Amino acid sequence: MKKYTSINDIDNLQQTLQEAITLKKSPFQFETLGKHKTLIMLFFNASLRTRLSTEKAAKNLGMQVMVLNVSDAWKLEFEDGTVMNLDTAEHIKDAAKVLSQYADVIAVRAFPSLKDKQKDESEYIINSLVTHASVPIISMESATGHPLQGLADALTIEEFKTKKRPKVVLSWAPHPKALPQAVPNSFAKIMQHLDVDFCITHPKGYELNPEITKDVPIVYNQEEALKDADFVYVKNWSSYMDYGKVLSQDTSWMMTKTKLGNAKFMHCLPVRRNVVVEDAVLDSESSIVIEQANNRTYSAQIVLKSILKSL
Numbered sequence: 254m255k256k257y258t259s260i261n262d263i264d265n266l267q268q269t270l271q272e273a274i275t276l277k278k279s280p281f282q283f284e285t286l287g288k289h290k291t292l293i294m295l296f297f298n299a300s301l302r303t304r305l306s307t308e309k310a311a312k313n314l315g316m317q318v319m320v321l322n323v324s325d326a327w328k329l330e331f332e333d334g335t336v337m338n339l340d341t342a343e344h345i346k347d348a349a350k351v352l353s354q355y356a357d358v359i360a361v362r363a364f365p366s367l368k369d370k371q372k373d374e375s376e377y378i379i380n381s382l383v384t385h386a387s388v389p390i391i392s393m394e395s396a397t398g399h400p401l402q403g404l405a406d407a408l409t410i411e412e413f414k415t416k417k418r419p420k421v422v423l424s425w426a427p428h429p430k431a432l433p434q435a436v437p438n439s440f441a442k443i444m445q446h447l448d449v450d451f452c453i454t455h456p457k458g459y460e461l462n463p464e465i466t467k468d469v470p471i472v473y474n475q476e477e478a479l480k481d482a483d484f485v486y487v488k489n490w491s492s493y494m495d496y497g498k499v500l501s502q503d504t505s506w507m508m509t510k511t512k513l514g515n516a517k518f519m520h521c522l523p524v525r526r527n528v529v530v531e532d533a534v535l536d537s538e539s540s541i542v543i544e545q546a547n548n549r550t551y552s553a554q555i556v557l558k559s560i561l562k563s564l
């Protein structure tokens with residue numbers, strides 16, 4: 254693997270998932286593969302799971318890890334040809350080349366603005382790094398995707414499924430803030446590569462990018478969508494069509510124990526308790542969010558392993 258910025262960078266998902274399951278059983282199996290190799294993690298935004306699970310994954314492979322919160326560095330310029338006489342002090346072209354002197358792999362987290370759709374969709378932050386760095390780039394959530402999360406989600410479903418073709422529902426939930434579409438995008442993408450009966454439910458106006466959801470059924474009635482579900486993935490996202498807007502705060506979309514029925518509950522975390530999902534779900538045996546978070550380590554490790562092998 255030469256980079257991991259999208260679910261599309263996975264060649265063979267089934268094989269990758271089986272390798273991740275094996276790796277989980279013996280996480281130090283490749284502990285010398287990353288010897289004398291350095292991962293630099295760049296954060297433009299907050300992180301808990303991503304930062305720690307990616308660092309743990311790298312260390313399991315024997316890598317060294319350096320973290321830079323971009324807010325502590327020089328303010329970066331991304332436009333080409335700008336006269337940099339205002340507040341940006343360093344161009345991404347120079348920063349990316351310098352980082353490549355210190356790192357063998359660079360991972361980056363850069364959320365969307367949720368204001369300028371075209372700019373967000375251009376993925377200018379992660380793509381500038383792909384263009385100007387001379388080492389592989391990993392997305393730790395960019396404007397339009399969170400592929401490490403998607404891989405961990407697929408791994409969790411693979412581990413917990415009790416039938417060959419489980420029913421998986423992605424259900425929108427209310428939230429006080431406007432959140433990115435990155436997590437649902439990557440989840441919707443990866444579900445289309447798994448043998449699952451997948452549908453999405455959300456209020457009208459919350460349709461995700463149709464180029465991503467393709468032929469996935471959209472069911473506007475949540476109760477109908479949840480019928481006979483085996484896995485319910487709950488997530489808020491802001492509107493894609495009315496870009497970045499919060500169109501609904503309808504509390505009736507919150508996930509409850511009654512609505513969940515016998516399904517397993519999934520969420521990428523962090524989660525707003527009793528807004529997105531009630532305590533009774535998160536604190537029950539039906540919730541697999543902690544196992545999902547644990548799988549973040551193995552999804553990162555399988556990606557890093559594959560990238561290290563290509564160096």
Ligand code: SN0
Nearest residue numbers: 430432433435436521522523525
């Ligand atoms: C991010 C998101 O993309 O939805 C990261 C999820 C892994 N989530 C948030 O920003 C939640 C922030 C909040 O205030 O609840």
